[in-house]
Amino acid sequence: MKAWVINFSLNHAKRVYLLMAIVSLGLAAFIPTIQIDTDPENMLPDDQPDRVFHNQVKQEFALHDAIVVGMVNDESIYNTDSLSAIHQLSNKILTIDGVVNPDVMSLSVVDNIEQTGEGSIRFEYMMKNPPSSESEAAEIQQNVADLPLLLDTLVSGDGKAASIYVPIKDKNESYRISQAIQQHIDALNTDDQFHITGLPVAEDTFGYEMFVQMGISAPLAAAVIFLLLLFFFRNLTIVIAPMIIAMATVLSTMGLLIACGFKVHIMSSMIAIFLMPIAVVDSVHVMSEFADRFKPGADVKQVVKDVISHLFRPMLFTSITSTAGFASLALTPIPPVQIFGVFVGFGILLAFIWTILFMPAYISRMSEKQLKALQAKLHGDQQSLIARFIPKLGLFSTSWSKAIVIAFMTVLAFSIVGIEKIQINDNPVRWFKQDHRIRIADRVLNDHFAGTYDAFLVLSHTKGTAYATELLQRLTDVTEQLEDSSLKSKLTTLLNNTSEQTFNASEFIAVIDDAFFAEEPVAAEAVDAGLLEQAMSLLEQYQSETQYFTQPETLQYMASLQQALNKSGVVGKSNSVVDLVKTVNRELFSGEQKDFVLPDSQAGVAQTLLQYQSSHRPQDLWHMVNPSYSRAVVWLQLTSGDNQDMLTVMDTVDAFTKQNPLPEGMSLKWAGKTYINVVWQDAMVSGMLDSLISAFIVVFIMMVILFRSIIFGLMAMLPLSLTITFIYGLIGWVGKDYDMPIAVLSALTLGLSVDFAIHFIDRTRSIYAKTGDFYKTIQLMFEEPGRAITRNAIVIAIGFTPLLFAPLVPYITVGIFLATIMTVSALVTLLMLPAIFNLGKSKFFPKQQDNQNNEFK
Incomplete structure (x- = not known):
């Protein structure tokens, strides 16, 4: 299969170009139909219970x-x-x-x-x-x-x-x-x-600016990567190739996402900027090895064939492992994160396919003049800063192996302590920079007011539904016994349109009242007065017992709960029907503060509510209680939308109800945007942990299969493990909140950190299989292979720098930490791995009797 693909690419270049154009432009045609979605509520599935x-x-x-x-x-x-x-x-x-x-x-x-x-x-x-x-x-x-x-x-x-x-x-x-x-x-x-x-x-607003940022960051990243590649390879002709692959990958992936009907969320908006640097990684390896192998007069096609054949397996496995890292996000319970992971994974595999198809076709069709110019430029790379630095790094890693291992173990311990300091927190308003008008408005208004963030504590009386079911049945029985009349027709219609959840006793009472006090009394033979009186008695009893949030003792409990919340230090103010009743009660009596209290009877409460309904805004009452008074809402104003503050509020309620148990039949639940943010953050953290563990196991198994060795499989996981630990330890130490973009970086760390290790170990074993000399192997490793790994790390790290100038904090976060991830994973690969190999060379590289043995032995 590998040979067929390479031969097809070399012998049918125009078909490859046409295929690439059709796929890329065909999928890109869907991009104008893009729809933006920045609602954090959509971080949860539609059927998630809290949502x-x-x-x-x-x-x-x-x-x-x-x-x-x-x-x-x-x-x-x-x-x-x-x-x-x-x-x-x-x-x-x-x-x-x-x-x-x-x-x-x-x-x-x-x-x-x-x-x-x-x-x-x-x-x-x-x-x-x-x-x-x-x-x-x-x-x-x-x-x-x-x-x-x-x-x-x-x-x-x-x-x-x-x-x-x-x-x-x-x-x-x-x-x-x-x-x-x-x-x-x-x-x-x-x-x-x-x-x-x-x-x-x-x-x-974030959605609008995110859309703008997509149109700025991706082209800027492409420009930065192009300039870097031009600096490294010093030849415009060959540098164009990886840029074509990157653009084709980004356009195809984003087009496919939109064609599948998915909206572009904050997560998927980063797909383009993620894929742009990643898509050129394999191309850099191909160009580096081609530069190392090609000599004037050589058969270009044969050199390209040798290069692709040699790199095919490590490139395939790095692509698969990177895809596994991102695809693991599909295991999270967060739909936008699932979409992000799946499509980035798709893009990585597509980039690999385009690389093995397009790069051979492109290079093999370069003119002799272009190849000579390329060779002249690339030979000059031997004097570049990277070419001079990399061999020294290899010498350092073998000369100071013990010190390097001790240093990395110290960093590991430091990182583990930092991980324990991580605080999970997010707030959509903090997705903007400090000087953004949204942040300024948030800061100013929350300094002055009780708070611009909402949370709703919903109190319910559980007796109402069961009681309503029983009463509806009894009313049905009474109605069926009535003789035919307009009253029976009205009650039947009302019963047919009423459920246990929507039952409102007042509607039935009003219909029966109309029958009793009609200007033309209903004939005795048409209406059984005894049955109606029985129904009225049942309804009035129900209304008295189930209008739970008109009972003084219930409202007093709510008042005590509000008082505890107001003293929490996080809640700026709480509002409920209690405040309304107290206010109206005060004005009904003296108008003085001494009467700012709850009435001592249910009838007194009902009177205040009746009075309020004659105001210009009677509908405001139904924002606080439902019409049956079986459920009430306490509106909390918070000066912060941070998850940690919302959790403090929830803990306050838990502490209060522990000391003051909920009255029998009462239950409470949370609602509101600030609470929903806590729910999806918690789901994302647990989901990310599950996906990370699962992907880690899958990648380890793949490494064992690739190297046919458990010990080399473990070594391949070492840069990944140290990088993830260091990055999250650093987050803990610097006090950066664990938020949405930070959580997603775990997948990127897993996907990219193992790439360098795969290439390093694979090339080391390949070279050692030919030389049989460990030190000669390390010397050769820190030439072209080391340069290729270094170039890739620099390309990816610097390729994300345009994000640092974005007005949106998640983009800046991704840019900073991706550069850190690339730097750390490259250093661990180029320092830690050769140091460990040196200390255990007799175990890792026993003297080979036959240098022609399989390099993956």
């Missing part, structure tokens, strides 16, 4: 993702100009398509609640019109201070900042809507500072 519950809660309580617009005045926002700007901007926001107008929260559209007499309250817009005097502005300030639901949410406690919460219908429209808001801000005639933040806009 399913999160979306159920959003639907049940009509909760929408929101953009947070903040205005800051260094003195006070309570002045006519600032408040007028807020009013004007709020009105403009209401005109933007995609905004959920009824739920917009701003001083101009929320209610002020105040007493009009004992037992009577009034709901008026807090700022229906902007104030015309400073005294009116001061009155607004006092009114806000009296409303805990607004203070530190819509206006900061220090009075220097105000916010507008802009709920949106589709979080994928966040960037567009935020840009529209910014245009309205730019049109305002005010000196106040404005900021726009919130997880939805951060994520969607």
Whole structure:
């Protein structure tokens, strides 16, 4: 098979070119249909339980993702100009398509609640019109201070900042809507500072900038790699070949991903920049060995055939092991990571195929003049810095073998300690640089307000569903006993459209009430009054018992839980139906702080809720409780979206419920974007660990098969093991959070670190099989093979440097750590392996009696 492929490439070059063009351009044709996805929620499968519950809660309580617009005045926002700007901007926001107008929260559209007499309250817009005097502005300030639901949410406690919460219908429209808001801000005639933040806009903005970055980083990486190869090989003609392979690989892989219907996530956006340097690795080995073997007058095709035949096996295995490293990501429970791993793996194999097909065809068709020029240039490589340095490195590795091994073991111990310091943490807002407008807005607004990050603690009463099932059956029995009438028809329709989950006793009570108090009473023969009274009694009993979150003792438990959360140091503020009931209760009585308490009866609670529903925003109540009052939400405002802070909040709740057990029948679960980020991070870490272990075992087995030796298989895994340990130890020591890009680097480390070892061990054994002399073998190894490994390490490391100039932190992280991975793995390969071989040369390389023996013996 190998011989057929090589002969086909050498003898049918035009067909190879045509095949490459058809595949590459055919798949690249799908790239214009690209769709971007940066929603971290999609890091979890659609049917993942936490995600399913999160979306159920959003639907049940009509909760929408929101953009947070903040205005800051260094003195006070309570002045006519600032408040007028807020009013004007709020009105403009209401005109933007995609905004959920009824739920917009701003001083101009929320209610002020105040007493009009004992037992009577009034709901008026807090700022229906902007104030015309400073005294009116001061009155607004006092009114806000009296409303805990607004203070530190819509206006900061220090009075220097105000916010507008802009709920949106589709979080994928966040960037567009935020840009529209910014245009309205730019049109305002005010000196106040404005900021726009919130997880939805951060994520969607990242998507926009990620798309831009894809178009910048990949071409820059290609340019850097091209210049490096030109510097190493000093011949434009031959350097064009690996660049063609890299471009064909990237275009084909990205085109296939898009053609398969996958959206480009933050993970898959890095495929192009990952593949660009990796795709030229095999080509560099081919060019290096060709330069070493080719002499003027030699048969070009025969030299190419010898080079490819010699390199075919190690290139195949390095490609397969790299593919295994990335493909192992398919074992993670994170869909975007699975897609990233599978397609990078595909790209690596495709690059190998193009290399063994295209490189022989291309080189063999170079003119005699080009080959002479190439030879003249490449012979000059003997005087290059790399050519002078590499033999010295080989001499150093054998002269100081014990010291090198001790040094690496010390680094290993240092790294293991660092690994124990790793902290798992992520936050989509921190995907931007410190000076990015999103980061600045996040920092400023969270300094002023209770927090722009949301988490929802959902409390449920489990008795309701079972009770509803029983009651629905009894109501069905009662309805069937009624004589035919419009009432029976209405009840039957209501029953047919009601389930245990959607049961609302008030709807049935209203229908029966209408029958009792109709202007034309229903004839006795048409309605059995006894049956209706029985049904009404059952419904009222159900309503009393299952409207769990109108019971004072339940609300008191919630109040205590909120108090514990507010003291946690991480929660800026908590909001729930408790705060609403206390506020309305205060205004129903004295309007003074002493009455800012929960009513002592269920009827009293019901009265406050009934009063609130006469406000301009009655729907706000259903953001806190469901209509059956069997489930309630505590809205937590956090000043940080870091996973570690969310975990602290969860630990606070766990500690509280341990000391104060949940009332019988009550359960709690988490929802909200900040919580979902914790879930997928945890899934990714455990998934990455599983995939890494699995891939490590697979690669080791492949190494044993390749070298037909367990001991050489172990040696091949040594650079990989030391590199992974060092990289993650370094992360722990420098305090870099273990986040999404860091987690993915484990696959890259596994895939690339073993490549150098394969080539080094394979070439060492091959040379030793011919020389039978260990020191002569090492001397030869640190010529062309050593130069090729060094060139590849430099090409890959520097090929990622364009990422360092990206405005997005994940790209910068990948660039820095990839350069580190390449440097460490190359050093371990070129220093550690020859040092160990030298110390155990009698074991690794016993004196051969027959130098013609199989090199993989």
